[in-house]
Amino acid sequence: MTRNVRIALVDDHTLFRTGLRGLLSQRDDFEVVADVGSGEEFIELLPTIDVDVVFMDISMPGMDGAEATRRALQLRPELRIVTLSMYGDDHYYTLMMECGASGFLLKDSDIDEVYAAVDTTMAGDSYFSSALLGSLTRNMSRLSSGIEEEDDDALSDREIEILVEVCRGLSNQEIADKLFISKRTVDKHRANILEKTGCKNTANLVVYAIKNRLVEI
Secondary structure (H helix, E strand, O other): OOOOEEEEEEOOOHHHHHHHHHHHOOOOOEEEEEEEOOHHHHHHHHHHOOOOEEEEEOOOOOOOHHHHHHHHHHHOOOOEEEEEEOOOOHHHHHHHHHHOOOEEEEOOOOHHHHHHHHHHHHOOOOEEOHHHHHHHHHOOEEOOOOOOOOOOOOOOHHHHHHHHHHHOOOOHHHHHHHHOOOHHHHHHHHHHHHHHHOOOOHHHHHHHHHHOOOEEO
């Protein structure tokens, strides 16, 4: 028998944690094993609990979500940490990724998004809520890659250009039209990008692009 997914909630708003716990309790295979109001409290509690997924608020008094994420993953590298955020927290996302967060969820997400965040991160993939992904990609701008072209696994300038447009949510045909190239060429570049980066979907590509400073948000 497969055991339940054990979940911890870390947020300084009690009413929000109560609501999220209620959503999670509707899944028989989920079990909330911790419900705390600060990063400090969670780090102190972590060695005493068995947990798989952590919903972590970005902005909390005292130890913020980034520092709590960094410390938690030092103790338990296998943890899947899903960042809880509001619109306007964009400047935190790169930091949270650098600290090791594997998912990003808006606090007003619906129940299906909450479930998807748990299921996707438990499968080893990155997760962005659809609304947040749209907001992030609309605000992206390309940076200089700084990647040496001699590396066979490095993305070419054209692949980086296409990666940025993929992250913005454009289809292959839309990218082809924008860059004045054929869709077949975009298809080939996109396949190369996925192979070189090891990504499976747009959320993974966004994480890759931001972590590698190919885009800024």
